[in-house]
Amino acid sequence: MARLNTFPVSVAVKGRRIVIVGGDDEALAKARLAAKTSAEIVVFAEAFEADFSGLDVTLVSRAVEAGDFVNAALAFVADHGPAGARALKLARGAGVPVNEVDVPENCDFFTPAIVDRAPLSIAISSEGDAPVLARLVRAKIEAMFSPRLGEIARLAGAMREKVSALLSDGVARRRYYEALVTAPGIETALAAGQGEAKADALLAQHAGRISDEGVVWLIGAGPGAEDLLTLRAQRLLQEADVIVHDQLVPAAVVEMGRRDADRISVGKAKGHHSFSQAQINTLIVRLASEGKKVARLKSGDPMVFGRAGEEIAALRKAGLAYSIVPGVTSALAAAADTATPVTLRKVSSGFVFATAHGADNTDLAHWASLAQSGLTLGLYMGKSIARQIAGDLIGQGVSRAVPVGIVVNAGRSEKALYAGTIGGLAAGEIDFADGPAIIFIGETVAEGDWAQAETIAVEKFKVA
Template sequence: MDYFPFFFDLRQQPVLVVGGGQIALRKVRLLAQAGAVIRLVSPNCLPELEQLIAASGGRWQKKVFEPVDLEACCLVISATDNAAVNENVSALCKARYLPVNVVDNPALCSIITPAIIDRSPIVVAISSAGAAPVLARKLKQRLEILLPQQYGKFAAFCGTLRDKVKQALPEHQRRYFWEKLIAGPVENLVYQDKEEAAQQWVTASLSKAKAANAIGEVYLVGAGPGAPDLLTLRALQLMQQCDVVLYDRLVSEPIMERVRRDADRIYVGKRRAEHAVEQAAINQMLVDLAKEGKRVLRLKGGDPFIFGRGGEEIELLAANNIPFEVVPGITAASGCAAYAGIPLTHRDHAQSVRFITGHLKANDTNILWPELVADDQTLVFYMSLQGLPAICEALITHGKAPSTPAALIEKGTTPEQNTYTGTLASLPLIAKNSAIQAPTLLIIGGVVGLQPALQWYRR
């Protein structure tokens, strides 16, 4: 993030503008709309600019800029075509920690002005950090079409309800109410000036909300193999409406950035033989949080029902009559194989796929190796890094050819993805010499032999 976005309350606040031409005029128009009291310093001033300044309650000082002009102002806009003046204003402001904007010169700015969509009290600001202002304006044009002109009217109506809703509902129920209001018929009623009908809807909905059961709900959501653009649409929707999120170490930071900003976050990550929170405790935590009336997001790497213990979690939810929803995610086998250029099935190599883990409940590793040695199938081992030598040795011992192609995929679908290929006989040594880090996925079978040709076509 190059700039931290703020909305600046300039109502009746003193703002200094340096410059009196067309560049200054564009900025002063916006400042006047925001209610600022504008003081302008410039030897010359356009008539329209002078009128705007007078209307704001400010004044024009007909002179060149001096450091003393920076006194008694909360914001400075330098809008001249004189580079030396702009640089001087910028340096003096930064030395005083005074916010300064030098028009069309981001390097001299401590703040920048975005492209604005005004549906007051709703205001949308779009910035490219000065890198591509035309692109920002194009995005503004697209959003202008999506936001009705009357959107501000609806927002103002919602503002009149805030105290009423706050008094009627406890905190954890308010957002649910607002979501229903925004999705309901009230918006159109406001646009049609049917405020009495809108108020009746609000009163009836508040009564229902107060009488409703306060129990929350749980969402078991698959976060996919790592890349945030592989999240499902439903996953993103629930990530934006949760009150609290329980997440593990396989959920990447770029994915966590898509969770609602003010949601509480609880890390329950698990590594091999190292559990931040035991599974039984996680299960109970989901129940307890839901009973507090919260919307609980259980965010899991991959898919919740493929080695994600989702089944164990919903058993306890069902036993406690907690409403829940399961959202599938792209499992690591599909995501990592696709990004590595390895088809899991192929008419010439594999007619079936096996998903296998060496981490079963109670550390039971009773894998039926004789079933895994057939040549017409693809084997996918999850959580395979530590057990790689033992897996390859067991398959060879039970009759699988040592020359069988095998691949170990590190941090699949992320920018740090690496794919190591070899055979059952050679891959353990390759991995040992490569300092590979979890998470990894092991793929074994004839399809791996296609990877050198197909990897170049990966996006």
């Protein structure tokens, strides 16, 4: 995973100075940005070509001197001549972080694209590599958030002393602020001058609670791509005190949770279980019983081969609250990856999920009957026994010509595709890519887009 070359921070500039060197449009752009802060903005140049009128800045018509950097928090150099080189040297000599405009190699910091909802700010930085992209991202974020977001932030700040006095527990305070900033009608109340009254009423409710009850959210993380996570899942991950996650859930999805949330891996991989299911049940019951909000993060959809039923039974027995957040299950991600219509008019009227691992003769006979009736089969956990399953289904009467498609790592950038017939699968050796696989069997497979798939040949000969 790529690492940042800069550490994102917000610099305190209240009561300090921001120095800008240069008098052209580049200097003007930085002055406009700096003027959004409460710092003293001083611009130095021998001559001013740009129009700085209307900005709360001080213009000084001379070269910058060493003493001008006293009490400076930041410096921008927009002069790329000898005067700019001298300014860089003076700023660094004074220990002031400096940014030479459009010269990344001479920058101690980079200027992000900023979404301004003072006192709330959102900065988008590309470390100088793609400022245009940063501005486009900023435009999208601007469209997402209300202009009153800053007022909500100021209201939360104004409540700090009251909240500290009434709610001694850090978790209780955090939950109050979460409720405040997401409260229905909070913007309307602020517009009517009733924001503080609404905040006080909400605080009284939270102070009256004897204790917060715990809850477990069984959340589907999808097949692995972060952008396939639902909005509800993202929101609850930000609210969770503890994230209990499976081994197949990517780190990038787990990282969507709060930074201060506890993270517990209960990884279960084929042939290796760090936690038994009984231990996982006990763990989530204990955490919720302690009043914690628990995100039980499962790969795919929690209700599809996720053993959620056992966890729900344990939570019900303990009298604990829970809810289910659906996710994109791997078979549907695989269908999307290959544009395979698992149900298709006059071809297949249904789609069956099943797990191939541990299948017995009864299961195979049932699957064969379903396949012969025209339904599409989606088999999970069958990669290591795919050839055997295919042979057994043929033995149960399934035609060798029935199309087969296999997707390994569905929904991810590293997915691998294999396509052919069930006869080819039964007869050929396949070197599958690493990762979980979905095996589709049925006539609808032929309607999908398998152009990038490796062919499942009837025979594969190996030369010694």
